[in-house]
Amino acid sequence: MIQAIDRAAKVLSSLQGARHLGITELATELALPVSTVHGIVKSLQGHGLVAQEPGGNRYMLGPALLKLSNVYLDTLDVRARAMRWTLELARRTGLSTRLGVQLFDEVIIIHHNQRPDGSQQMPETGLSIPAHASAMGKVLLAYSPEYASGLLGRPLRSLTGATITDPAQLAIQFVAIVGNGIATEEDEAVLGESSIAAPVVDTRGNVIAAVAIVVPSSEWPPDSSVLNGLRETARNISRELGAGTWPPLAPQPILSTHPQS
Amino acid sequence: MIQAIDRAAKVLSSLQGARHLGITELATELALPVSTVHGIVKSLQGHGLVAQEPGGNRYMLGPALLKLSNVYLDTLDVRARAMRWTLELARRTGLSTRLGVQLFDEVIIIHHNQRPDGSQQMPETGLSIPAHASAMGKVLLAYSPEYASGLLGRPLRSLTGATITDPAQLAIQFVAIVGNGIATEEDEAVLGESSIAAPVVDTRGNVIAAVAIVVPSSEWPPDSSVLNGLRETARNISRELGAGTWPPLAPQPILSTHPQS
DNA sequence: GAACGCAATTCGATAATGTCGAATATCCTC
DNA sequence: GAGGATATTCGACATTATCGAATTGCGTTC
Secondary structure (H helix, E strand, O other): OOHHHHHHHHHHHHHHHHOOEEHHHHHHHHOOOHHHHHHHHHHHHOOOOEEEOOOOOEEEEOOHHHHHHHHHHHHOHHHHHHHHHHHHHHHHHOOEEEEEEEEOOEEEEEEEEOOOOOOOOOOOOOOEEEHHHOHHHHHHHHOOHHHHHHHHHOOOOOOOOOOOOOHHHHHHHHHHHHHHOOEEEEEEEEOOEEEEEEEEEOOOOOEEEEEEEEEEHHHOOOOHHHHHHHHHHHHHHHHHOOOOOOOOOOOOOOOOOOOOO | OOHHHHHHHHHHHHHHHHOOEEHHHHHHHHOOOHHHHHHHHHHHHOOOOEEEOOOOOEEEEOOHHHHHHHHHHHHOHHHHHHHHHHHHHHHHHOOEEEEEEEEOOEEEEEEEEOOOOOOOOOOOOOOEEEHHHOHHHHHHHHOOHHHHHHHHHOOOOOOOOOOOOOHHHHHHHHHHHHHHOOEEEEEEEEOOEEEEEEEEEOOOOOEEEEEEEEEEHHHOOOOHHHHHHHHHHHHHHHHHOOOOOOOOOOOOOOOOOOOOO
């Protein structure tokens, strides 16, 4: 990992958390000399990745990120393919649907269909949710055991009283998820909101995304038509991506203890 | 400018243009050794700014950009303040409205209100338009003459037959824009679409964004109620940001030829 | 209105760091 | 199954980023 780039990314990350920061504040946060941070920030600013707060000596994230992110979304094959299916699913179930991918310990929502009841709802594309507190996250973790085992080693944050932070409990859920291709979550990220999710698979059998339906906790558990709709949607998207089987095969079993020969 | 960061940004930029690239292709494009590019890409990947194309040896932009960009939008005070006014403007005029900021030679749309006629329209937030071909861009350039003069030195790209690429002609427009606080554009970016834009000013009198109304070229020129609506909207947003006067004062006159004493 | 103090910025010496070419591994094609 | 091309690893070298000190600029106080 190249040091300067690593540090630059950390600067972006800090600004992501704090919104507005001065050079000195950044330097403190990253435990680096101010002049070093200054150089990094100016370099990022030169590419529009960071911007000067209007009329101030503080810095914030820059507009180039918006342009890049727009291209990122356009680049995603899954997204383009999935959109019509999740829209259809939202229509049929009357519920809001999501498509998400993994970003380290989080799931990030790459597409969102609002509940078709005409009410005013916040667009969710771009939102991130800790993976362990999200049905989509659980799906993604269940199919990437190497990553999951790392995550379960660290302490997990509780978002609501209902967030499951016990590694053992999560591990059990993962097994169940791989078993039937469906993950659930009850009030674990947001009170009053629960969700169910299913994996999206590509040609080579990798789980590359998750589809979810958000169910108001008052309507929990969803009836089986919702569940079947979700399954069907995940299968349709996966098929369109060239996947062979759905639900996907269990991830390669964790290598047993003997050295690979 | 720190070399490694500069190069990393260029990698992102290349991926922005080409969507999917292998290490070798990137190396060719940037005229750098493959191993150097490899190091850069892996560092970016380590932060989710770049991602491996599923099942491939090629790379694309990464999901972290989406998260960053989302925070960027939330960070923007102008945007939060302007949203209700541009919505109102779209309602009153029956036309689509935009809010944009400058990103070097382009304007990037940070908020978009669809035409309220219920038709299906593409969301435009995140789109970028060459500044010289956009009414918002002309506003922003007109009020930052140092930048504008640099831009006019370089050859300008023509997007439609109607794009104005003659520096002299643009310079004349800039003077007019500063004069009455309104810029226009007729088919210069997209055929069939014209627009008018006005500056948004902050406390210190800086033009930090532009508001625009998109007018179908078949309805051009817009009648004066549209124009007044735009003026009023720009003034309202600016006032909410703490601006004193609107339209903004002319930018500091270009220093005359004698050396500053 | 002047002086203080803090924060941002500039500068230059130092050595740590990234860079690059060659070697190796891996993937895809024929 | 062999060949070519591409990605990846490795290590020596010198370029390059880093850091501390000095300077500038700004906001705040008296």
